[in-house]
Amino acid sequence: MEYRFAERVRNLSGNAIREIFKVLSDKEMISFAGGMPAAQCLPAKKVKVFADELLSSQPVKMLQYGQTEGYLPLRESFLKYVENVGIKGYGVDNALILSGGQQGIDLMFKTFCEVGDKILVQNPTYLAALHIAKTYQLRPVGFECGEDGVDTEDLERKIKEHNPKLVYIVPNFSNPTGKTLRLETRKKIVEIAEKYGVVVIEDDPYGRIRYKGEHLPSIKSFDKSGCVVYLTSVSKTIAPALRVALAVADEKIIRKMAVCKQAVDVQTVTLTQAVVDQFIRTGEIDRGIARSLPLYREKAEAMLAALDKYMPESFVHTVPEGGLFIWGEFTDGTSAKAKFREAVENKVAFVSGNDFFADGSGDNTMRLNFSNATLEQIELGVKRLGAIFSK
Ligand SMILES: Cc1ncc(COP(=O)(O)O)c(C=O)c1O
Known part of the structure; x- marks a missing residue:
């Protein structure tokens, strides 16, 4: 059937990161693409304890x-x-x-x-x-x-x-x-x-x-x-x-x-x-954050060190004091966007920076997330990126 979609969604494509999630199902893929907290920081046991207590003490309130x-x-x-x-x-x-x-x-x-x-x-x-x-x-x-x-x-x-x-x-x-x-x-x-x-x-x-x-x-x-x-x-x-x-x-x-x-x-x-x-x-909440911070610091530092070791000279990046992301830019105009497919073929993913610009510019930029990869994956993934962008 030819659907008559509303004007406001007719030219809408998926959110770029949600689309990238589809290629990330590959087990060997090292992903710096998402913005997910580290898996080991997700407090499943505590959520379960609190949810059990609440459902026992206030079942109607919780479900009404x-x-x-x-x-x-x-x-x-x-x-x-x-x-x-x-x-x-x-x-x-x-x-x-x-x-x-x-x-x-x-x-x-x-x-x-x-x-x-x-x-x-x-x-x-x-x-x-x-x-x-x-x-x-x-x-x-x-x-x-x-x-x-x-x-x-x-x-x-x-x-x-x-x-x-x-x-x-x-x-x-x-x-x-x-x-x-x-x-x-x-x-x-x-x-x-x-x-x-x-x-x-x-x-x-x-x-x-x-x-x-x-x-x-x-x-x-x-x-x-x-x-x-x-x-x-x-x-x-x-x-x-x-x-x-x-x-x-x-x-x-x-x-x-x-x-x-x-x-x-x-x-x-x-x-x-x-x-x-x-x-x-x-x-x-604060105890959980306090536990996660050393882990995030370690991962951020590992990624910063790997970027300095493997990426070409023309690559400059931010040095954040928190959060989950490092932002990189190729000062010689190298297009991160153009290399995205090659990176995915080599089992490493990032988000091309142009998706974050209102005018679609920024082909020479990329966002890298470090929170959800292991230290080994960070080293190996950045090494792969370095090989691709140094060619
Ligand atoms: C800047 C910013 N705002 C909002 C959100 C959305 O967060 P939530 O999961 O609370 O919808 C994110 C998630 O990545 C974010 O980076």
Whole structure:
């Protein structure tokens, strides 16, 4: 049958990483492509203990319909938890539990944007944000990242030029670049957002995964006027398949997002919300993070050393202080995209950087994930990449 698909999905191809997942089923493939936490960091036993307790003590509550805004104890405990990034003085009406942080981006675009609207994103940015923008027929425009992730002069210039309603920023150990905004940049972003009446989406799934240096306050912590919507998720700090995340924003925004969420999935799964609540209240979330950090540091250092050993001179890369990614660039214009197939044939996968640019540029860049490979795989996989790119 010739299906008459909606205009907004007619030219939509799959999210590039989800497509790459298909080739990763090969057992010999060494993958630096995903953004998965290390398998040994997934706390199956603790999840089981908490879920058992909750199902025994509150079976009806766990399995019955709940509020769209989220399980009340979790809204309270999560709000308390984000006080550690300076988000203080908010009540439960400022909090919405999401089925993953990605849903927060989706609900924000849905809540604020009309077909054809422009939004500003880092250049490069999280590719799912670009993908979601496409589903709403928006026009993402990139601003320069500069050294720390946001070139505030370019941001201001682009706001004046394009008059966007929304700016999307990943502040810590950004996906894809691994960059982290300096304190001054965070303050300046709020100043600019307030000056031009633009709402900033601060998407922070990686902030707690810091294995070097000091934690910084969130952009939201400088917000006095309600111009920042803060998103965080437990996907990288507990487990991604729980699908639990948090939005903190002005009540008026939370109400609109909740109305849109009602239409999408009614509510986030109560059982996983309650499990996350237990992780936060018992401090288990922080103990889990503390256990994972030395492992991530070791893997990051192993990958950085292997890149310096095997990749050609023209390859430069970021040196992140946390998160799960290293970003590389060929200064001689070598196309990572053109070599992707050859890499997969040689059983090593990465994500070609162009997928992260609003304008599709960046063929000479690549994103490498180190969290989900073993140290041996990191050495061998980068060696394979080195052989391919040194030809
Ligand atoms: C920047 C960024 N935002 C959001 C997400 C989505 O996370 P979740 O699993 O909470 O939907 C990711 C996941 O990789 C991410 O890198």
